[in-house]
Amino acid sequence: MEADKTLKRTVAASQQTVRAHLRIVRQPAVWFLLPSVLILCVFVFYPMGKTIYNSFFAANVRGEAVKFVGWANYRTLFKDPLFLKSLSETFVFVLVFAVLTLLIGIVLARLATLKLRRMKVFRTAFAGTMGTSAAAAAILWLFLFNPSVGMVHLMLKAIGLPNVNLLVTPLGAQIVVILTSVWMALGFAFLILLSAFQNVAPEYYEVAAIAGWSDWQQTLKITVPMISPTLFFLFVIEVIDGFKMFAQIDLITGGGPDNATNFLAYKIYLDAFVFHHVGIASAESVILTVLIIFVTWIQFHYTERKVYYA
Amino acid sequence: MSIRLTNVSKGFEHTQVLSDISVTIAPGEFFVMVGPSGSGKSTLLRIIAGLTSVTAGQIYFDEREVTALPPKERNLSMVFQNYALLPFMNVAQNVRFGLDNQQLSANEKNKRVDWALDLVHLSGLRDRKPKALSGGQQQRVSLARALAAKTPLVLMDEPLSNLDAQLRAEMRAEIIRLHREIGMTLIYVTHDQVEAMTMGDRILVLDAEQIQQLGTPLELYNHPANEFVAKFIGTPEMNIVPITVNEHNQFSLGTEFAAQQAVPVPFALPAGHYHLGIRPEQLVPLAAAGTAALPATVADVQQLGNDTLIFSDCNGQQLVSRIPQQFEVAVGSRLQLAVPPQKGAWHLFDAQTGAAIKEGVADGGR
Ligand SMILES: Nc1ncnc2c1ncn2[C@@H]1O[C@H](COP(=O)(O)OP(=O)(O)OP(=O)(O)O)[C@@H](O)[C@H]1O
Numbered sequence: 001m002e003a004d005k006t007l008k009r010t011v012a013a014s015q016q017t018v019r020a021h022l023r024i025v026r027q028p029a030v031w032f033l034l035p036s037v038l039i040l041c042v043f044v045f046y047p048m049g050k051t052i053y054n055s056f057f058a059a060n061v062r063g064e065a066v067k068f069v070g071w072a073n074y075r076t077l078f079k080d081p082l083f084l085k086s087l088s089e090t091f092v093f094v095l096v097f098a099v100l101t102l103l104i105g106i107v108l109a110r111l112a113t114l115k116l117r118r119m120k121v122f123r124t125a126f127a128g129t130m131g132t133s134a135a136a137a138a139i140l141w142l143f144l145f146n147p148s149v150g151m152v153h154l155m156l157k158a159i160g161l162p163n164v165n166l167l168v169t170p171l172g173a174q175i176v177v178i179l180t181s182v183w184m185a186l187g188f189a190f191l192i193l194l195s196a197f198q199n200v201a202p203e204y205y206e207v208a209a210i211a212g213w214s215d216w217q218q219t220l221k222i223t224v225p226m227i228s229p230t231l232f233f234l235f236v237i238e239v240i241d242g243f244k245m246f247a248q249i250d251l252i253t254g255g256g257p258d259n260a261t262n263f264l265a266y267k268i269y270l271d272a273f274v275f276h277h278v279g280i281a282s283a284e285s286v287i288l289t290v291l292i293i294f295v296t297w298i299q300f301h302y303t304e305r306k307v308y309y310a
Numbered sequence: 311m312s313i314r315l316t317n318v319s320k321g322f323e324h325t326q327v328l329s330d331i332s333v334t335i336a337p338g339e340f341f342v343m344v345g346p347s348g349s350g351k352s353t354l355l356r357i358i359a360g361l362t363s364v365t366a367g368q369i370y371f372d373e374r375e376v377t378a379l380p381p382k383e384r385n386l387s388m389v390f391q392n393y394a395l396l397p398f399m400n401v402a403q404n405v406r407f408g409l410d411n412q413q414l415s416a417n418e419k420n421k422r423v424d425w426a427l428d429l430v431h432l433s434g435l436r437d438r439k440p441k442a443l444s445g446g447q448q449q450r451v452s453l454a455r456a457l458a459a460k461t462p463l464v465l466m467d468e469p470l471s472n473l474d475a476q477l478r479a480e481m482r483a484e485i486i487r488l489h490r491e492i493g494m495t496l497i498y499v500t501h502d503q504v505e506a507m508t509m510g511d512r513i514l515v516l517d518a519e520q521i522q523q524l525g526t527p528l529e530l531y532n533h534p535a536n537e538f539v540a541k542f543i544g545t546p547e548m549n550i551v552p553i554t555v556n557e558h559n560q561f562s563l564g565t566e567f568a569a570q571q572a573v574p575v576p577f578a579l580p581a582g583h584y585h586l587g588i589r590p591e592q593l594v595p596l597a598a599a600g601t602a603a604l605p606a607t608v609a610d611v612q613q614l615g616n617d618t619l620i621f622s623d624c625n626g627q628q629l630v631s632r633i634p635q636q637f638e639v640a641v642g643s644r645l646q647l648a649v650p651p652q653k654g655a656w657h658l659f660d661a662q663t664g665a666a667i668k669e670g671v672a673d674g675g676r
C-alpha cells in the first residue's frame with residue numbers, strides 16, 4: 001500500500017518533469033536562442049573546454065593530447081622566468097594602454113565639443129581608427145618608424161636629433177606598440193566619450209561659468225563625474241582589449257626585441273603555433289582567461305562604487 | 311545694482327530674435343520679463359548673464375559697461391528651469407558649488423551655505439542627493455545656490471514651470487519673500503502672466519523682437535499699450551471686437567454700422583472704425599433688458615465655483631463674461647450684455663495697428 005503510493009508519486013513526478021521539458025521545447029524563445037547557442041558552443045564553449053582539458057596534458061607535435069600530466073604545465077610556467085616576465089610586462093602594458101586611451105580620449109572628446117567651424121572634419125578624423133583594421137594600422141606604423149624612410153625618423157633628423165631605431169630597443173619597441181594600440185583604440189573610445197559628453201546638460205556648464213569655474217575645472221568637476229559610468233565601461237573594455245592585444249605585436253615587433261613585447265596573448269600564439277607546446281600554451285590561455293575575469297571582477301567590485309549612475 | 315540695456319539686438323544665423331531693446335532696471339527691483347514661447351525672453355536674460363553675446367547694443371551694470379565681459383566677471387547668479395543640480399553632489403555641496411570659486415575663507419563659505427539653506431528651509435536635508443528630493447525641494451536648492459553667492463543681481467529663467475500648480479503658488483510666495491529679505495536686483499523670466507502680475511514690481515512684455523510694454527502690473531492691466539498686451543495680460547483674455555461708431559455717437563459690433571443693433575457710446579467718441587476691448591469681468595449680463603446692452607446667445611458656460619464664465623455669441627463675435635459668483639444660465643438662452651458705462655472699462659485700439667488710442671478718450675484712473 002505504502003509502496004504503491006510512493007510509486008504513484010514517483011510516476012507523477014517524472015511525468016511532471018517530462019511535461020516541464022516539453023514546455024521548454026515549446027517555448028518560442030528556445031528556437032530563437034538556438035542559432036546563437038550553437039555558434040557559441042562550436043566556437044567558444046567547446047574550444048574553452050578543450051583548452052582546459054589540453055592544459056592538463058602533454059601534447060605531441062601535432063598538438064594532440066597524449067599524456068595526462070596534471071598540474072605540471074602550470075608548475076613549469078610559474079617557474080619559467082620568461083613567462084613571469086611576460087606576465088608582468090603584460091600588466092604594465094595593459095595599464096598604460098587603458099589609462100592613456102582614456103586620457104587622450106577625454107581630451108579629444110573635450111576638443112570635439114568646442115563650438116568651432118569644421119568641427120565635423122575633426123570628429124570624423126578622431127573617430128577614424130574605428131574603421132581601420134589592426135593589420136593595416138600596424139603596417140602603417142611600421143612604415144612611420146622605419147629607420148631609413150619612416151616619417152618619425154625623418155622628423156627626428158630634421159630637428160637634428162640622432163636617428164635612433166626605436167624598434168631595436170626593448171623600451172622603444174614597447175613604446176611603439178603602446179602608441180599603435182592606443183591610436184587604434186582611440187576611435188572607439190572617442191566616439192563613446194563624445195556621446196557621453198554631449199549628454200551632459202549645458203546648464204551645468206552655465207552654472208559653473210557664472211560661478212567662475214574655468215574650462216579645465218568644469219571638465220574635472222562636472223564632466224568626469226557625470227560620465228563616470230561611461231569611463232568605467234570604457235576602462236573595463238580597454239583592459240580586456242589590452243590583454244588580448246595581438247595583431248600589432250605580430251606585425252610590428254614579433255614579440256621582440258628580447259621578448260620585450262612578448263605579452264601574454266602573443267606568447268600563447270608563439271608557444272602553441274611556433275614552438276608547438278600545446279599543453280603549455282593551453283595552460284597559459286587558462287591563466288590569461290582567469291586573469292581577465294579576476295581583473296574585471298576587481299574593477300566591478302572596487303571601482304563601480306565610486307561611479308555615479310543617474 | 312542697476313542694469314541698463316541700450317539698443318540691444320540679437321540675431322542667430324537665420325532668425326532675428328531681439329531688435330533695439332532699451333531698458334533700465336532699478337537697484338533692488340523685482341523685474342519680470344514675460345512673453346509667448348520663442349519671444350526671446352531667455353535670450354535676453356542670457357545676454358544679461360553673459361552666456362549669449364549681443365549682435366549690437368551695450369549693457370551696463372551700475373554704469374560699468376559689461377557687454378564683452380564673461381559671466382564670471384559680472385557678479386551675478388542664475389536659476390534655471392531644470393534646476394541644474396549636480397546629481398553626484400549632496401545639497402550642501404551643490405549650494406557650495408556656486409561660491410567655491412570666490413575669495414572667501416572656508417569658514418565664511420560654510421556660513422554662507424548654512425545661511426542659504428536656512429533661508430530656503432532646507433537645513434535638515436543638507437546631506438541628501440538631489441534625486442532624493444521633490445521638485446519643489448530641488449528648486450529650493452538651486453535658489454539657495456544662487457543666493458549663497460550673495461551677488462547683487464540674480465537671474466531666474468522660468469524657475470517654477472516644472473512644478474505643479476500648488477507648489478508653484480507656494481514657491482512664488484517664497485521667492486517674493488526672499489527678494490524682500492535680501493533686496494537684490496532680481497530679473498525673472500516667465501511665460502505665465504499670473505506669475506508676472508503677482509510677483510513683479512515692473513513687467514516687460516516681449517513679443518515680435520520688441521518691447522510691447524513696460525510698466526507696473528496694474529498699468530499693464532488697466533492701460534495695455536496695444537492689443538497684444540491686452541490679450542496677454544489677464545485670464546480669460548480680454549474681449550476684443552471690431553466696432554463702428556457713427557456721427558451720433560452710437561456704435562455697433564462689426565466693421566459696418568448696423569443701425570438696428572446700435573448702442574449709444576457713454577462718452578464722446580469720433581466716428582470711425584475701432585477695436586474695442588472689454589475685460590470679461592466688465593461685460594456682465596443685465597438683470598433686465600436695457601438700452602445700452604448687446605444681445606447675445608449663450609454658447610457655453612463654465613462653472614468655476616467662485617466665478618462663472620459665460621461664452622456667448624453676439625452678432626457673430628465671440629464674447630466671454632466673468633461673473634464673480636455662481637450663476638445659472640442655460641446654453642442657447644439669450645442674454646443682454648451690459649455695455650460698461652465708465653470710460654475706464656473701454657479699451658480702444660486702432661483698427662489697423664492695434665495700438666491703444668488715448669486721444670479723444672478720457673483716461674480712466676490715470
Ligand atoms: N542658439 C540658438 N541658435 C539659433 N536660434 C536660437 C538659439 N537660441 C534661441 N534661438 C531662437 O531664438 C528665439 C527665442 O528663443 P528664446 O529661447 O529666447 O525664447 P523664449 O522666449 O525663452 O521661449 P520659451 O518661453 O519657450 O522659453 C527662438 O525662435 C529660438 O528658436
Ligand SMILES: [Mg+2]
Nearest residue numbers: 351352353467
Ligand atoms: Mg525660455
